[in-house]
Amino acid sequence: MIPNKKQMDLTCGCRDAPPLVSSLLGLATLGALFVLDLLTILKHHRVFSANLISHTYTSPTLLPTPVQNQKIFIVAQFWTNAHIISERWGQALLDLVGVLGKENVYISILESGSMDNTKEVLQILDGVLEQNNIPHLIVLDSTTHADEINAGPLDEQGTPRQGWIQTTTVGTQWGKELRRIPYLARLRNTALKPFFKFHDEQEQNFDKILFLNDVVFRPQDVLTLLATNQGSFSAACAMDFHLPPAYYDTFALRDTEGLGTIQTTFPYFRSIESREAMLKGMPTKVSSCWNGMIVMDSAPFYEGLRFRGLSDSLASKHLEASECCLIHTDMNVTMPGAGNRIYVNPSVRVGYTVAAYNTTHADPDESFVSATQYVTGVWTNRLRRSVLARETKMMKEVKRKMARWVKEGENSLEKREENGELCTIDEQHILIWNGWKHV
Numbered sequence: 001m002i003p004n005k006k007q008m009d010l011t012c013g014c015r016d017a018p019p020l021v022s023s024l025l026g027l028a029t030l031g032a033l034f035v036l037d038l039l040t041i042l043k044h045h046r047v048f049s050a051n052l053i054s055h056t057y058t059s060p061t062l063l064p065t066p067v068q069n070q071k072i073f074i075v076a077q078f079w080t081n082a083h084i085i086s087e088r089w090g091q092a093l094l095d096l097v098g099v100l101g102k103e104n105v106y107i108s109i110l111e112s113g114s115m116d117n118t119k120e121v122l123q124i125l126d127g128v129l130e131q132n133n134i135p136h137l138i139v140l141d142s143t144t145h146a147d148e149i150n151a152g153p154l155d156e157q158g159t160p161r162q163g164w165i166q167t168t169t170v171g172t173q174w175g176k177e178l179r180r181i182p183y184l185a186r187l188r189n190t191a192l193k194p195f196f197k198f199h200d201e202q203e204q205n206f207d208k209i210l211f212l213n214d215v216v217f218r219p220q221d222v223l224t225l226l227a228t229n230q231g232s233f234s235a236a237c238a239m240d241f242h243l244p245p246a247y248y249d250t251f252a253l254r255d256t257e258g259l260g261t262i263q264t265t266f267p268y269f270r271s272i273e274s275r276e277a278m279l280k281g282m283p284t285k286v287s288s289c290w291n292g293m294i295v296m297d298s299a300p301f302y303e304g305l306r307f308r309g310l311s312d313s314l315a316s317k318h319l320e321a322s323e324c325c326l327i328h329t330d331m332n333v334t335m336p337g338a339g340n341r342i343y344v345n346p347s348v349r350v351g352y353t354v355a356a357y358n359t360t361h362a363d364p365d366e367s368f369v370s371a372t373q374y375v376t377g378v379w380t381n382r383l384r385r386s387v388l389a390r391e392t393k394m395m396k397e398v399k400r401k402m403a404r405w406v407k408e409g410e411n412s413l414e415k416r417e418e419n420g421e422l423c424t425i426d427e428q429h430i431l432i433w434n435g436w437k438h439v
């Protein structure tokens with residue numbers, strides 16, 4: 001039966017509208033709202049894509065003035081990465097120096113205990129850097145994970161070494177195991193040694209420190225990262241991908257409210273400030289990030305900032321935090337306000353494989369979020385925010401354990417304070433001879 005138009009219009013204002021008509025009207029309103037929402041989101045997607053491009057810098061001459069000719073200290077650490085370095089990373093580094101200018105950079109690479117021919121590959125790179133007069137120091141350390149572990153939890157005088165904790169694993173060599181994070185923090189500080197040496201000798205000061213993982217990157221990615229927020233930041237991170245569209249580094253990324261990401265795909269964040277900036281495709285404020293490639297302001301390091309892990313007594317409670325997150329919460333203490341100038345720059349995407357890099361630069365306009373992914377992302381983010389509690393079970397557990405740790409320490413000599421709660425998760429990472437493991 002065809003509804004009578006006139007009759008429907010008349011019934012509109014009536015108090016006793018027939019149920020069918022009012023539910024049809026309800027559906028029509030919902031449909032209209034849905035379409036309106038969809039159109040608004042699609043409009044935002046166009047702004048997002050345009051912003052990604054307008055914040056991309058392909059040549060050093062286009063960089064904002066404060067960023068031009070900055071002195072950059074480049075740091076990388078390797079363990080068993082021969083293939084990656086010889087296939088692509090070494091060349092990418094040389095390309096980068098070609099763009100930044102060798103007078104503006106110093107390269108510090110630390111390798112230790114690799115189980116493949118990383119040392120040989122780095123020796124070749126060392127030769128190339130030497131030939132081209134590019135300032136650098138490549139340290140090849142023969143200490144393996146096995147050596148670190150075999151050294152045992154006590155030193156020659158019988159005093160306990162740092163970084164060893166009691167775990168639940170039975171039948172370990174020493175009854176204690178060696179933590180991974182303090183070990184990594186120590187390596188990172190070692191790789192920074194030339195940075196401080198220059199400072200002591202007053203020879204050269206650096207504006208920025210660039211930490212590079214074994215990622216796929218192009219020179220323009222580093223230029224764009226340096227230009228984040230016109231070069232005004234305490235830290236600027238790329239986004240990193242192993243299996244896109246999911247991002248990779250969940251261990252160190254926290255939004256402006258100190259929360260871990262609410263989803264591994266776009267737009268990632270829960271806090272309104274981080275989420276809205278990401279949705280606009282703008283440099284996004286966060287409390288902590290690393291993401292495979294990060295540029296940090298050198299000033300806090302000159303003020304004494306160093307990498308570290310949680311204390312052993314706290315880690316013994318089955319807690320751990322990335323040294324790459326703690327560096328941010330510590331930086332905020334070393335230089336008050338620095339914690340408010342940390343950005344993730346969505347114009348910079350790096351990959352752990354060439355395929356991952358390509359996928360996140362695939363569009364003609366090199367965007368990494370299609371209109372469909374954008375719309376789906378906005379909707380799933382809304383849904384997750386309304387369903388999932390802000391404070392997760394894990395966060396409550398961390399808070400409880402930290403409070404107990406402080407309380408138990410009231411009578412001990414150890415000063416029990418930890419400003420890295422937002423970094424802390426309910427995990428234990430232990431070094432093993434051929435890598436590391438959870439316990």
Ligand SMILES: *[C@@H]1O[C@H](CO)[C@@H](O)[C@H](O)[C@H]1NC(C)=O
Pocket residue numbers: 286287288328329332337339340
């Ligand atoms: C930085 O320190 C301020 C003041 O102590 C604090 O309010 C803020 O949450 C900190 N930010 C981060 C990212 O740690």
Ligand SMILES: *[C@@H]1O[C@H](CO)[C@@H](O)[C@H](O)[C@H]1NC(C)=O
Pocket residue numbers: 354355358
């Ligand atoms: C990635 O993109 C480059 C440049 O377009 C191309 O040469 C290469 O074959 C691609 N590699 C993969 C694994 O997709």
